[in-house]
Amino acid sequence: MTDLEKFNDKIANNIKIEPKDWMPDDYRKHLQRQMSQHAHSEIIGMQPEGNWVLRAPTMRAKVILLAKIQDEAGHGLYLYSAAETLGKSRDTYIEELQTGKAKYSSIFNYPTLSWADMGAVGWLVDGAAIVNQVSLQRTSYGPYARSMVRICKEESFHQRQGYEIIATLAKGTPKQKEMAQDALNRFWWPSIMMFGPHDADSYRSSNAMEWKIKLESNDALRQSFIDKTVPQAELLGLTIPDPDLKWNEERGSYDFGEINWEEFWNVVKGNGPCNKQRIKHHVKAHENGKWVREAANAYAKKQKEIKKAS
């Protein structure tokens, strides 16, 4: 058997590919792109939430938000570690993010304008991420699959804390309910865009499905998210901002309206409300941390010398 035949055989039999296994170049490249994009999303995703740490309405809300953001940092680190097993260094991945060569999820280029947005982000953005990540637990690349299992275990608290915020507001004063509805209005469409273009228009998903990097199509995942989420909105008396949304008895799913793909591609291309701000802030934080890294290196070097001398 050739290397390629062996590889295809493993994929066909659902045997995971591990870092030392031979793999086609395009498989490796696809994973490097997808996994680093995933890692970058976790890291950049801390910014819209970080915006509210100092303005959280209660101490409880503040420690919860901090704990959630801390988890996202952890998710980024798990994913960078897994992506590094593909033979590319973390420095390179970060450079690609900062120079715009690598992307991250477009959802994080939208601003978080009110406290209700912390609810909408946890409920909808983490909710959509969970649907995607649960599916990726079975991805064909071992290190990616293992990091997804770890991440999924931690995600459920994220969505629940978000829904709790939204539910509290929805049951509050008319003004508070309005805040919840407004956040839903702004985050609904960007959230369902998180699953990417329709299958028919998705030039990338074809090989990824063949290689079992992706196990379910963009449209299938999106539908599953919508079907789970609509009743959660209804339960709180909130309205999904889509006049075409209605239950389809035959399909056992919700039909929904046309997605504004022009907006989607515009944000992907860098013209969303916060793209520039997000990267600028990342670069700044990276540069501000330089002296810490230098000091840590100097300290480690010194400790080594002391150990050697003794």
Added chain:
Amino acid sequence: MDNQGEIWEVFIQSKPGLAHKHVGNLHAMGEEMALQNARDLYTRRKEGTCIWVVRHADIFSSNPEDSGSFFDPSDDKIYRQATHYVMPEGAKHI
């Protein structure tokens, strides 16, 4: 003379997809010998598809006696658990 070599900790991946798991250690002179010895000692019945050997001296461990204070930062953060949140009556899939 050194009759034993160094101690190596052995980690085995029992099949692709699973994490490497610590199974024990052995003595060997050098990493190649450690790997071969690990194969002979720990995988005589095809227990694995991949082996890692790590010099015992290179493992830097926390001290279980201090685990109380060491893990203290996560002790009182019950809000990191999903069960901490009360979902409205009737909420599903969350």
